[in-house]
Amino acid sequence: xxxxxxxxxxxxxxxxxxxxxxxxxxxxxxxxxxxxxxxxxxxxxxxxxxxxxxxxxxxxxxxxxxxxxxxxxxxxxxxxxxxxxxxxxxxxxxxxxxxxxxxxxxxxxxxxxxxxxxxxxxxxxxxxxxxxxxxxx
Numbered sequence: 294x295x296x297x298x299x300x301x302x303x304x305x306x307x308x309x310x311x312x313x314x315x316x317x318x319x320x321x322x323x324x325x326x327x328x329x330x331x332x333x334x335x336x337x338x339x340x341x342x343x344x345x346x347x348x349x350x351x352x353x354x355x356x357x358x359x360x361x362x363x364x365x366x367x368x369x370x371x372x373x374x375x376x377x378x379x380x381x382x383x384x385x386x387x388x389x390x391x392x393x394x395x396x397x398x399x400x401x402x403x404x405x406x407x408x409x410x411x412x413x414x415x416x417x418x419x420x421x422x423x424x425x426x427x428x429x430x
Contacts, residue, residue, distance in 0.1 A: 301392060301423060303376035308354035309392055309425045328354055357427035360390045366426060367393035392425045 300312040307326040314322040355378065361367055374392040377385050402418035 297421070301374055301394065303355060303358075303374070303391055303425075305355040305379050306353045308358055308427055309423065311423070354427050358388060358391050359426045359428065360388060361393050361424075361426065362390070367395055367422075367424070369395050369397060371395040392423065394421070394423045396421055 295317055297314070297316055298318075299314045302310040302312055304310060304326075307328045310324065310326040311322070312324050313320065314325070355376075359366075361373065363371065367373075372394045373390040374394070375387050375389050376391045378388050378391075379385055396419050399418040399420045402416045404416075405414045406412070407414075
């Protein structure tokens with residue numbers, strides 16, 4: 294059976310960071326974070342030119358993260374990750390439930406009916422969800 298492997302990390306500046314994603318021991322991605330995405334607004338007006346898509350450069354996306362709650366932010370069989378957060382003055386606090394990871398049903402992947410035998414086969418599609426939420430108060 295195919296096997297995924299990866300490490301989950303978190304920084305005050307970037308928020309969720311995935312490390313060493315591999316499929317069947319074949320490396321795919323060394324490091325990935327949301328802050329590496331580029332989302333140009335393209336609006337040069339005075340009320341929008343200064344906005345950043347994820348506020349990472351100005352505030353630190355990780356500092357804007359919310360603690361997640363069971364049944365509200367994540368459903369099902371969940372693993373929560375607590376992460377240390379470095380404050381501006383250098384102290385460290387722990388953010389409880391900063392990231393959640395769960396597998397969810399994603400509908401039918403495929404279905405087959407063999408008219409000769411009358412047998413049905415169905416396979417469900419599953420996806421792994423790793424999430425955190427950030428907002429500016």
